[in-house]
Amino acid sequence: MITRRPRRNRQSEVIRNMVEETTLGLNDFIFPLFIIEGQNKKIEISSMPGINRFSIDTLLEEVNSCVELGVKAFAPFASIPEQLKDKTGSESMNPDGLFPRAIREIKRNFPDVVLMTDVALDPYSSDGHDGIVENGEILNDETLEVLGKMALVQAQAGADIVGPSDMMDGRVAHIRKVLDTAGYHKVGIMSYTAKYASSFYGPFRDALDSAPKKGDKKTYQMNFANSREALIEAELDTQEGADFLMVKPALAYLDIIKLLRDNSNLPIAAYNISGEYAMVKAAAQNGWIDGEKAMVEVLTSIKRAGADVILTYFAKEYAQYIRR
Numbered sequence: 049m050i051t052r053r054p055r056r057n058r059q060s061e062v063i064r065n066m067v068e069e070t071t072l073g074l075n076d077f078i079f080p081l082f083i084i085e086g087q088n089k090k091i092e093i094s095s096m097p098g099i100n101r102f103s104i105d106t107l108l109e110e111v112n113s114c115v116e117l118g119v120k121a122f123a124p125f126a127s128i129p130e131q132l133k134d135k136t137g138s139e140s141m142n143p144d145g146l147f148p149r150a151i152r153e154i155k156r157n158f159p160d161v162v163l164m165t166d167v168a169l170d171p172y173s174s175d176g177h178d179g180i181v182e183n184g185e186i187l188n189d190e191t192l193e194v195l196g197k198m199a200l201v202q203a204q205a206g207a208d209i210v211g212p213s214d215m216m217d218g219r220v221a222h223i224r225k226v227l228d229t230a231g232y233h234k235v236g237i238m239s240y241t242a243k244y245a246s247s248f249y250g251p252f253r254d255a256l257d258s259a260p261k262k263g264d265k266k267t268y269q270m271n272f273a274n275s276r277e278a279l280i281e282a283e284l285d286t287q288e289g290a291d292f293l294m295v296k297p298a299l300a301y302l303d304i305i306k307l308l309r310d311n312s313n314l315p316i317a318a319y320n321i322s323g324e325y326a327m328v329k330a331a332a333q334n335g336w337i338d339g340e341k342a343m344v345e346v347l348t349s350i351k352r353a354g355a356d357v358i359l360t361y362f363a364k365e366y367a368q369y370i371r372r
């Protein structure tokens with residue numbers, strides 16, 4: 049005789065919903081946005097179907113349509129023309145550069161949205177690396193100087209949260225000190241705490257033309273074979289004053305999300321990155337999977353693993369989906 053029958057709680061939609069353990073909401077999402085120079089531009093990224101690069105004017109329309117759908121937090125990224133890139137990423141410290149201009153315009157038009165801005169050299173670096181390169185080496189402490197100035201320019205432009213994605217050691221403490229010294233103690237830090245050297249970043253690097261010109265990122269991004277090392281990074285970022293800890297990528301790293309969730313009381317964010325988005329889109333376009341159902345499953349799995357915040361290219365599409 050079978051007395052325990054778990055299927056009882058699956059027998060109708062109402063019961064299934066009643067016992068559902070994980071619920072996604074639009075408050076969970078941060079939607080990445082790509083910005084380019086120019087006017088009236090909206091150019092689709094071929095490796096990220098449905099995701100575009102916007103000039104500032106069309107970007108404001110995009111933000112508006114997201115806000116109307118209920119998506120209110122954004123992670124903007126700027127595509128910097130090649131001729132403005134140099135060894136130290138100096139364009140990242142230009143208060144009149146494309147990125148700070150875009151931040152100011154978004155905040156002027158939509159003061160209530162939250163902007164989480166990316167702090168790293170790669171979109172501005174002629175080497176395509178997240179730090180300053182000298183004789184093939186990525187310099188840590190010299191890079192911190194640039195990161196601090198970049199974060200300050202972003203805070204001055206109106207960033208609510210700065211997101212160091214570079215994986216240099218000590219950058220959270222350094223950025224915190226620079227921001228506090230300048231009076232920006234209210235600007236938060238979402239640290240890319242456990243950021244792995246992943247092959248899933250490809251489409252993002254297409255979007256910004258930011259791929260490394262030489263070598264890979266393995267001397268600063270983490271080895272995907274490691275999980276205990278993520279706890280070391282989490283401990284340091286917490287001591288240094290991070291307000292959020294992020295795991296990136298998300299899907300091949302659900303165990304890392306869970307690990308940080310179980311070992312920290314800070315909010316945990318996860319970045320469902322470009323290649324993870326592209327995989328779902330490509331399979332859906334081929335008719336191999338149901339893209340919409342896969343989207344919901346992927347996002348739910350990241351939340352179930354313990355993420356409080358999900359950075360995802362699906363944010364707007366998910367909002368459109370639940371509206372229907």
Ligand SMILES: NCc1[nH]cc(CCC(=O)O)c1CC(=O)O
Pocket residue numbers: 166168170178213214248249250251252253320321322323
């Ligand atoms: N440091 C920049 C940065 N910030 C976010 C991403 C990737 C995001 C994505 O793939 O969606 C990257 C690329 C990288 O580290 O090479």
Ligand SMILES: [Mg+2]
Pocket residue numbers: 215216217218241281284
């Ligand atoms: Mg670190």
